[in-house]
Amino acid sequence: MSQEQLIQELISTLGADVVLRGADVPERYQTDWSGTPPQQPLALVRPRTTEEISAALRLCSAHKVAVVPQGGMTGLAGAATPTQGTVALSLDRMNSIEDINSQTGLMQVQAGVTLQAVQEAAVAAGMVFGVDLGARGSCQIGGNVSTNAGGNGVLQHGMMREQVLGLEVVLADGSVLPMLRPMIKNNTGYDLKQFFIGAEGTLGIITRVLLRLRPAPKATATTLVAMPDFDTALAVLGRMQSHFGNSVAAYELMWDSFVQASLSWLKLSAPFAERHPMLALINVDGKDEAQLQDDIQQVLEEAMEAGEVLDAIVAQSVAQAQQLWKLREAPAELNNHMHPAINFDVSLPQADIGRFADACEAAFTARWPQKHSLYFGHVGDGNLHVSVDGATVNGECDAVEAELYRLVGEFKGSVSAEHGIGLHKKPYLSNSRSPAEMAAMRAIKRALDPLGLMNPGKVFEL
Amino acid sequence: MSQEQLIQELISTLGADVVLRGADVPERYQTDWSGTPPQQPLALVRPRTTEEISAALRLCSAHKVAVVPQGGMTGLAGAATPTQGTVALSLDRMNSIEDINSQTGLMQVQAGVTLQAVQEAAVAAGMVFGVDLGARGSCQIGGNVSTNAGGNGVLQHGMMREQVLGLEVVLADGSVLPMLRPMIKNNTGYDLKQFFIGAEGTLGIITRVLLRLRPAPKATATTLVAMPDFDTALAVLGRMQSHFGNSVAAYELMWDSFVQASLSWLKLSAPFAERHPMLALINVDGKDEAQLQDDIQQVLEEAMEAGEVLDAIVAQSVAQAQQLWKLREAPAELNNHMHPAINFDVSLPQADIGRFADACEAAFTARWPQKHSLYFGHVGDGNLHVSVDGATVNGECDAVEAELYRLVGEFKGSVSAEHGIGLHKKPYLSNSRSPAEMAAMRAIKRALDPLGLMNPGKVFEL
Numbered sequence: 001m002s003q004e005q006l007i008q009e010l011i012s013t014l015g016a017d018v019v020l021r022g023a024d025v026p027e028r029y030q031t032d033w034s035g036t037p038p039q040q041p042l043a044l045v046r047p048r049t050t051e052e053i054s055a056a057l058r059l060c061s062a063h064k065v066a067v068v069p070q071g072g073m074t075g076l077a078g079a080a081t082p083t084q085g086t087v088a089l090s091l092d093r094m095n096s097i098e099d100i101n102s103q104t105g106l107m108q109v110q111a112g113v114t115l116q117a118v119q120e121a122a123v124a125a126g127m128v129f130g131v132d133l134g135a136r137g138s139c140q141i142g143g144n145v146s147t148n149a150g151g152n153g154v155l156q157h158g159m160m161r162e163q164v165l166g167l168e169v170v171l172a173d174g175s176v177l178p179m180l181r182p183m184i185k186n187n188t189g190y191d192l193k194q195f196f197i198g199a200e201g202t203l204g205i206i207t208r209v210l211l212r213l214r215p216a217p218k219a220t221a222t223t224l225v226a227m228p229d230f231d232t233a234l235a236v237l238g239r240m241q242s243h244f245g246n247s248v249a250a251y252e253l254m255w256d257s258f259v260q261a262s263l264s265w266l267k268l269s270a271p272f273a274e275r276h277p278m279l280a281l282i283n284v285d286g287k288d289e290a291q292l293q294d295d296i297q298q299v300l301e302e303a304m305e306a307g308e309v310l311d312a313i314v315a316q317s318v319a320q321a322q323q324l325w326k327l328r329e330a331p332a333e334l335n336n337h338m339h340p341a342i343n344f345d346v347s348l349p350q351a352d353i354g355r356f357a358d359a360c361e362a363a364f365t366a367r368w369p370q371k372h373s374l375y376f377g378h379v380g381d382g383n384l385h386v387s388v389d390g391a392t393v394n395g396e397c398d399a400v401e402a403e404l405y406r407l408v409g410e411f412k413g414s415v416s417a418e419h420g421i422g423l424h425k426k427p428y429l430s431n432s433r434s435p436a437e438m439a440a441m442r443a444i445k446r447a448l449d450p451l452g453l454m455n456p457g458k459v460f461e462l
Numbered sequence: 463m464s465q466e467q468l469i470q471e472l473i474s475t476l477g478a479d480v481v482l483r484g485a486d487v488p489e490r491y492q493t494d495w496s497g498t499p500p501q502q503p504l505a506l507v508r509p510r511t512t513e514e515i516s517a518a519l520r521l522c523s524a525h526k527v528a529v530v531p532q533g534g535m536t537g538l539a540g541a542a543t544p545t546q547g548t549v550a551l552s553l554d555r556m557n558s559i560e561d562i563n564s565q566t567g568l569m570q571v572q573a574g575v576t577l578q579a580v581q582e583a584a585v586a587a588g589m590v591f592g593v594d595l596g597a598r599g600s601c602q603i604g605g606n607v608s609t610n611a612g613g614n615g616v617l618q619h620g621m622m623r624e625q626v627l628g629l630e631v632v633l634a635d636g637s638v639l640p641m642l643r644p645m646i647k648n649n650t651g652y653d654l655k656q657f658f659i660g661a662e663g664t665l666g667i668i669t670r671v672l673l674r675l676r677p678a679p680k681a682t683a684t685t686l687v688a689m690p691d692f693d694t695a696l697a698v699l700g701r702m703q704s705h706f707g708n709s710v711a712a713y714e715l716m717w718d719s720f721v722q723a724s725l726s727w728l729k730l731s732a733p734f735a736e737r738h739p740m741l742a743l744i745n746v747d748g749k750d751e752a753q754l755q756d757d758i759q760q761v762l763e764e765a766m767e768a769g770e771v772l773d774a775i776v777a778q779s780v781a782q783a784q785q786l787w788k789l790r791e792a793p794a795e796l797n798n799h800m801h802p803a804i805n806f807d808v809s810l811p812q813a814d815i816g817r818f819a820d821a822c823e824a825a826f827t828a829r830w831p832q833k834h835s836l837y838f839g840h841v842g843d844g845n846l847h848v849s850v851d852g853a854t855v856n857g858e859c860d861a862v863e864a865e866l867y868r869l870v871g872e873f874k875g876s877v878s879a880e881h882g883i884g885l886h887k888k889p890y891l892s893n894s895r896s897p898a899e900m901a902a903m904r905a906i907k908r909a910l911d912p913l914g915l916m917n918p919g920k921v922f923e924l
Binding site: 103104147148150154158159161162171175176177178179181182183184185186187188189190191192194195197198199203214215217234238241242245246247285347348349350351378381382383412413414415416417418419420421425429432433434436437438439440441443444446447448459460 | 563565566609610612616620621623624633637638639640641643644645646647648649650651652653654656657659660661665676677679696700703704707708709747809810811812813840843844845874875876877878879880881882883887891894895896898899900901902903905906908909910921922
């Protein structure tokens, strides 16, 4: 049997400590944070080097056995969960920070290093890394690149794609693409690394990443601002950006539904005496903290006079800023308080987010009058998160999904802003992609993975 | 004859005013600024709409006749020059700015609009566009995207790629990829638009572009700084960035050879009493011009005390800033003063640029003791330009090129930082790309253009 032969060849080539057989594969390699039912792979390979990955892929290719690349298993779309008869290939042993240079602002890492390790190394070198998200302690850079991760820093620094200067990638046939040249400008034919960013492991395995770091801000100030509605929230964002430019580092909008859930789940005291339709947590970078606080105060006063801001707190200490940011931490509690949580991560043309949220709320209420739903998001980037408590919609989770994604299509939005497609959003991909685009994606897939062995069944069917 | 039939079908489908036959094709469509010998195409098509481009490509595809997309014809690598028996397809009639929104900071344009028109529309809307380069009045956005143009704004805003939020592209078979969704975050499968940025028209024709605009700086200050050597120049750049962060908008380094040529060709008076090994033109953005000038003065004083800066001028008016920037305009005069000018546009790992320039100078001097060569560049981006006067190297232009590109390979640099590969750098592409990368590029090309009809013979041979 070819599968048995493949396992024997993997063991004899890579060593028994690198290859685990199906029954021996620990549970953590069988599913991710998406809630996909666990699936035992044929085998788990945990290589230590690019050469070992290349050898493993050559063998899998020879036996026509598919490979599922795995990072920190924190994905929310199921892209890293094994499917039956596949070899899971985990990057978790490739976790070295290979080089960091504060003069050039570049860091080269193996793909299995955690986001948090990257962030900490950047800070130790007097810089910062531009991407941050809740799973930082577990998620790996290779996975962040493969899903083109977003998070809290996008407004200022862009998505993961904009932090990536180079990649090393192993293709399905085992060939290695060395694309780690440390140059911002390099127009020598197709920028191949772009193809693998956000491809969710369907075109190759990312083994090394050359990252761009950003100058560390000298000071950061945080404010929590109450506003009457979404359009006003956009006006306040515009006002802040017009005053502080690219120094506006975060603009996290929370509808009151979200704020109330956060206060209750995290046992926080209400920041304002009154409830308000919408709160925004805003970070602004600058040179001097006291000066920054004064400047923010002044802009907010103008916004209050204009009727845009109803109330506001400017944090006077790091501790107070951290306290304000706790309000944004409800997502970590979703699975404890919603049974189950039906979570959405969508993008809309920025100006339409408010109308979209209203349309969802109206549609949900019409069908499930008891429904409990929350709205929040990185609104500066056009990204809205919605969570619905499955227990309050008669367990009709699929119908909730179908309804929301129908509205995304209607509003010409994206069914996945930052979590990717994986397994779970495949049915809805065509809401955001035309047939011509789907055909082009399939052509690219066949070009780089002609046998269809890289993470098959994820993102789209061939 | 199939070619004759194709022309007849193009005329009957698109109209005689859209299709010109070979002998009627004006000279400006026969070559670009690269100095490639003019070549009459089989025909020139100047469509007015995406639909006309789609129809033209369907016909060309049916007759298996290749197509050369053309923008402003300002390219320096020959990518837009026709080759024998091809149909040239100019975007110059598709020059509408279709939408601009200062709240979302987005502008949608047809591909044939000039860079300068985009810049002016952005300013009129209270924003700025992030890319600027000398050919702004003639070059077109579609060409800027197809070559992933760089220029003066890269340090702050990134390359053209980072200004592009969406594209509309017509593939060789006439199918249209609508990728114009106005969302920063959109992880729904492969980010197909990335494939066409920098592809020099070899994968499809860009017909529309959705551009990101940037907030307009409230004030900009300019300084000209004299320094003893390259490593010090990098230290000064680091010092400026550490103080001003991403507000350092330009850092243009000029070796003395370049400065002297500029003074002489443009009849400028010397900015400093003494000659210095290196001058840098630096722009910094901020909120208040006087404050900014003071801050720069202070940073420069610290740098002078540290021995990094030998002399400096901080412009006290816009007119003085413009006068200082004139020093950087020698490139426009290269072809008038060098016979011929042998121009290079290369990238190096930033820290190695000084040693690379020294190595070139030594290698040139050893073989051509009379050689006249200039060094300058967007050094903050790792980009170096070198120009050599062909008349001072016994006309051995090819040997000069071979020597410089050999050194680029040795220094692990890029043979094209921002001008692309086109026709002229094809022989040297392998100095910057591995065989595995070349194979992947060819696979992508075959996937999206199976008949090889899009700008054949440019960038690489299939």
